[in-house]
Amino acid sequence: MSQVLHSPPPTAPAPAPAQADDGDLAALAARHGLTVSGARASLPQYIRELWARRHFIAAFSTAKLTAQYSQAKLGQLWQVMxxxxxxxxxxxxxxxxLQTKRGVPDYVPFLVTGVFIWTFTQSSILAGTRAISGNLGLVRALHFPRAALPISFCLQQLQQLLFSMAALVVILLGFGVPPAASWALAIPALVLQFTFNAGMAMILARLGSRTPDLAQLMPFVxxxxxxxxxxxxxxxxILRTHTDLPSWVGTVLQANPTAVYIDLMRFALIDSFHSxxxxxxxxxxxxxxxxxxxxxxxxxxxxxEETYGRG
Structure with missing residues (x-):
């Protein structure tokens, strides 16, 4: 008698495991104190983290300044030269x-002061443009507030300016400009200029992190x-001798931030530069x-902040 083999009845497929939605995952992460990797800190927290690394910022800027001319025979003397x-x-x-010294008393101190103060802003902005794009290894390897980089580069340029100011004092005295109480005004002027430079360096650092070619364009700008x-x-x-210029030209030239800081420093240091x-x-x-x-x-x-060093 032959046996009839019956196949087992088909079983219903097992239901797919329910997937947790994003809200459940976020609640689970929050319950266990987990945060998104590389997430941007709140602004107050970011400021606190930056302040906690103030010693790193100072040490990094000093090290960069020391290494800048380490291969040159004259070494740090180039900071002034x-x-x-x-x-x-x-x-x-x-x-x-071009005889631009006509009508400008104490032209050599006038010129040297302008060059030193302008160089401070120029170098800070150029260094800031490359602050992220030129230090990707450091940015990707370590977790720290990225604003530390452009700020440290501006601090480096401030230290270099202070070396130059020592030479400027010698030039002022050599050309008969006497010391005066107004020299103390150089301190708040430099504080304001440093704040301006650091802000511009951070703006250009963010733009330069996405557009490295910006570093090639900035010298022309x-x-x-x-x-x-x-x-x-x-x-x-110029405004007194060229009265035919439109009034808005004079306003723009005088309100130019670098011109403002240069004129403030000249007013502080040179007695022939009047208010x-x-x-x-x-x-x-x-x-x-x-x-x-x-x-x-x-x-x-x-x-x-969370985009730097990615891509």
Whole structure:
């Protein structure tokens, strides 16, 4: 008698495991104290983290400054010689050949002060442009507030300026400019300029992190900016002798932030540079530019914190 084999009845497929939605996962992560890797900290927390690394910022800037001329035989002497040589070239071209020294008393101290203060802003912005794109290894290897990089580069340029200021004092005394109580005004002027420089460096650091070619364009932009900042000539003298210029040109030239900081430093250090040569409300202008660039640049940089070093 043959046996009939019956296949077992088909079983219903097992139901797919239910997938947890994003809300459940977020609640689970929050319950166990987990956070998104690389997430941007809140602004107050970011400021606290940055302050906690202030010693790293100072040490990093000093190390970069020391290493800058480590291969040169004259070493750190180039920190003073470089801006002085630039001032000598500008004096030959603009002061002697183009005669921009006419109507400007104490032209050599006037020119050297302008070159030193302009170089501080120029170098800070150029270094800031490469702060992220030029340090990707450090950015990807370590967790720290990325704003530490552009700020440390600006601090490096401030230290270099202080070396140059020692040479500037010698030049002032050598050309008969006596010490005065107004020299103390150089301190708040430098604080405001440093804040402005740091803000601009952070803005350019964020832009340069996404567009590395920006570093190649910035020297041309800064050169144009320099010619409009009264580094080699007196803006006040130009406006007084060229009365046919539109009024808005004078307003733009005088409100130019680098021109404001240069004129403030000249007013502080050179006794022949009078308050009548300063733009109206100059300290309000200097403070406004520092707050606009410093605070605005910091927030603008912080908003892209989690994107640096990726891609």
């Amino acid at each position: 470089t801006p002085l040589l630039n001032a000598a070239v500008y004096y030959l071209i603009f002061g002697v050949l 800064l050169r144009t900016w320099m010619y409009a900042s009264g580094v080699m000539f007196s803006i006040d003298h 009548s040569q300063l733009p109206p409300h100059v300290w309000m202008l200097a403070t406004g530019w520092a707050l606009l660039a410093g605070v605005g640049g910091f927030i603008y940089f912080w908003k892209a």
